[in-house]
Amino acid sequence: MPLNPETRNKLLKVSTATLCTALFKKGLRNQFIQDVHPLNPHQANMVGEAYTLRYIPAREDLNTIDVFKSPLHPQRLAIEDCPAGSVLVIDSRKNARAASAGSILISRLMKRGVAGIVSDGGFRDSPEIAQLAIPAYHQRPSAPTNLTIHCAIDLNVPIGCGDVAVYPGDIVVGDGEGVVIIPAHLADEIANEAVEMTAFEDFVSEKVLAGQSIVGLYPPTDAANIIAFQQWRIAHQR
Structure with a gap:
């Protein structure tokens, strides 16, 4: 099956590092x-x-x-x-x-x-x-x-x-x-996961550069950071 153009566009906007993590979550x-x-x-x-x-x-x-x-x-x-x-x-x-x-x-x-x-x-x-x-x-x-x-x-x-x-x-x-x-059969799923991960990582980077600790933020074990991320996504249309 040819690569979905939407999937191609998503992959053009994410890093290989993020893709490696998304693949690791699938056991690869x-x-x-x-x-x-x-x-x-x-x-x-x-x-x-x-x-x-x-x-x-x-x-x-x-x-x-x-x-x-x-x-x-x-x-x-x-x-x-x-x-x-x-x-x-x-x-x-x-x-x-x-x-x-x-x-x-x-x-x-x-x-x-x-x-x-x-x-x-x-x-x-x-x-x-x-x-x-x-x-x-x-x-x-x-x-x-x-x-x-x-x-x-x-x-x-x-x-x-x-x-x-x-x-x-x-x-x-x-x-x-x-x-x-x-792997070709995982392309759509991995691209979607990587886009989501990239949005969260951009949010985290912004907070860390503003001086916030990574504890409770990365990963988001503090519920307040989950709410802040949801608000950030709305504000940034991500």
Whole structure:
């Protein structure tokens, strides 16, 4: 089932930290991709369905520069087939010694309307990618071509990315901290919970910055704070 546009809009306005807590409440503890960071932490949030690419170790007799001449090369297919509005998620085996992609391929994703790209390896041309109007997340810069380390092997299959299981169609959300994976069937529920949590956390932050103690406020064990939050929501139309 495609991602509900209303759910997408909600996810664009909440943090990965809040989403992790909402997922924890559902029993999911390991949904935040490890050691992956935004090239441009000031970009807007990234939201989209996962379209996956899997790498295995390259082998010298099979992975020469000539493999890129084939229009059926899996990496090239991923760049041309990843649907608009989706996020390309790459299993690079947490190995950043060679690039998962570079600025030309990621520019092509941007022009095709792809919502973002995530790799648990690295990208080459990272200064140029950081200037593009597409969110990109990786472990660290890596100049060598992917063929020196990686062999693209599978498209749109279950993968591991930064120690998180990612299934095609899962919902990928990125912000200035990193990337979280939401199982597709939970997306609407998690988005609604995160919106509610964000409203309360904004209320709490306002009170704490005004000098109030967190005792009885966070969590709201004092009934007076529950009433104050309800009044705050009305006043702020939240």
